[in-house]
Each structure stands twice: as structure tokens, then as C-alpha cells.
Amino acid sequence: MSDLDLLTQSLARNVKHWRAVRGFTLDVLAARAGVSRGMLIQIEQARTNPSIGTVVKIGDALGISITTLLDYGQGPNVRIVPAEQAVRLWHTDGGSYNRLLAGTEAPGPLEMWDWRLMPGEGSPSDPHPAGTVELLHVTAGELTLTVDGVEYRVPAGSSVSFEADAPHAYGNQGEAPMEMVMAVSVPPVP
Template sequence: MPDADAVAAAVARNTRRLRQERGWTLEVLAGRAGLSKGMLVQVEQARTNPSLQTLCRLAEAIGVTLARLVELDEAPAVRVVSADQAAVLWRQGESRATLLVGSDRREHVELWEWVLAPGQVHESEEHAPGTQELLHVLEGALLLEVDGTTHRVGTGGAAVFQADRGHAYRSAGETALRFTMTVVQPESDLDPAVFRSAAPDAQS
């Protein structure tokens, strides 16, 4: 996986390019994203490792997915992301969320890998209307709570649910939980802040 400096450099390059393609000044993008101009300057100069919340705000303001914002290279017709290129965008102790790949077509799609330590819980806010998540448990056991109802998904199991309501993931076994998550969000309701509820200080 790329280190934090490589991710920061990619975010800097992509943010600057996408802003310039839209003809926006630093002040315009900062205003749209709810950030200070000083913070945006630091991001575009790769002088900071932006938090997940900051990345979400930038992606939402620009109108792209998180995957596009942290992309290490220009996207070719076929894009293969090796394990050492996937960006870790949320980390807490031994737990982490890794954005594997994303798409910017009519429906925005992102593929993530999550690892939660035994007993770890991650609560998520409601996403935009129509958003769905598809989960596949690779190791461990997942307790998925949606609208107050808990569902157990064991190793090898899968689940799909409407993510436009409150939900949470809990690692239920004695070993770490590892699962993939595919987020599908309608273009008309695009909100790249898929994990806005993650700790604001979590660093990429």
C-alpha cells in the first residue's frame, strides 16, 4: 500500500488538476468545500495528510468520488490496482478501511476493504437516498445493524442493503473481521462523503 506521503502527493496533484479544469480559484474551491484557503493550499502543496472528512468535502465539492481524488496515476481504459497501490483512508488501532477502486460512470461505485479488530464497531450516518452497499465477509464474523435490526454475516457470507438509513458494522468474532464493501450511489444523489461519520481526525 502507498504510504501517507504518496497519498498526499496524489491528492495534491488531483485536487489542483480538477480545480484548474473547472476554472476555479483556490478561494472558490475552498468555499465550496467549507475549508479555509490556507488548508486547501496545504493540500495542493502536499504539506498535510488530509483527514477523511477533508477528503470527503473536497470530493463532494468537485463532484468526483474519493477514488478519483486519491488516484495515484491517470486512469487508463483498463485500471488494475495492485495491493500496494490501494489507499488506506481510515485507520484506528488495528482497524482500517482501504479504498480499492472506484468508478465515475452514471452510478458512482466504490470498492473498499475493511478490517475491524475484535469487538470494534464503526457507526455510519445515513447516505444519500438510493445508496446501496454490498458486503462480502472474507474473514471473521460481521454483525450488521440496519435501522436497529442486527444481522449476522459469517465468513464467506454476503449481504446487500439500503445504506440511506443508519447502519453500523461490528466485528463479532475472536479474530479480526475482514470484508469487502461495494458502495453504489445514484448519480443524481451523489455524495462522495460515504464515511463522513468516521472520526474527523482520522488520517489517510
């Protein structure tokens, strides 16, 4: 079975599980996530490989991290994730990517990501639930962070934090690859 098949099956199993834990019907989860009921059915039946944006919306609506949706979150107090097990959820032909390095529920979802954006590339993000905070540390190049339409330049060695409940985007307007580590903290579902 391919890695993609395993990922699709884990996502199907975990969306069903957490929807039941939260007591959400398909219609309730669809409305909370802004995803069609049909898409949720396809996900729960492991018949589709949804976009990272769709997975983020579902995780946010369920109040859990992407790592939990992909089988990472539960286990012993110490969990080592080998480099080859980091999940690449987005990439471009130009060489940009993000990788989910680790995550937990503490008390809401907490995720750590590794990002690389090649020159001229970027990645937009829909607003996350109110109270979501992102922390970024740029290790190479320069990040152009846009939050609610305002651009911020974050050079290598600098860090930034922001409330991520507004539209935001990560971009590389420089001439060298931009690399950063990102932590995302989402509040628990009430």
C-alpha cells in the same frame, strides 16, 4: 518523497481540479461537503492529511470517488492495481483497517474496498448522498452492521446491500477478526 506526501499532493491537485470542473467555489464546496473553508484551503495547498471521513465528504460533494481524488480513476479501459498499491486509508493499533482496492466513475463513483475489523472494534460512517448503495460480502468472522440505529448480523459467506444515505457503522462484536469486501456506488452529481 514519502507515500503520505505523494497522497497529500495528489489529493490537493485533484480537489482543485474537480472543484474547477464542477464550477464550485471554496465556499460552495465547503457547504456541500460539510467541511470548513479553511480545511479545504489546507487540503488544496497540501498542508494537511485529512481524515478518511473528510475525504469521503469531499468526494461525495464533488460526485467523484475517492480513487479519483487519489489519482486512481483515469486511464486505459483495463487497469490492474497491484496489491502493494492498494491505499490504506484507515487503521487502528489493534489491527483493523480498510483498503481502497479499485474504483472508477461509472457513471458516478464506484469503489471496491477490503476491510478488516479486529474483535471489539468498529468504524462509523456519516450518511452518503441520497441514492448511494453499499454492497458487502463477509469472508471471515461476523459483521455487525448498524444502519440508522438498527443492528444487523452478517456472518461469513453472507452478503448484504443497503442504502447508505443514513448513518451507518461497521462493527465486530465477535471473538475473531472480521473480513469483508465492500462496493460503494454513489450517484453522479446532478
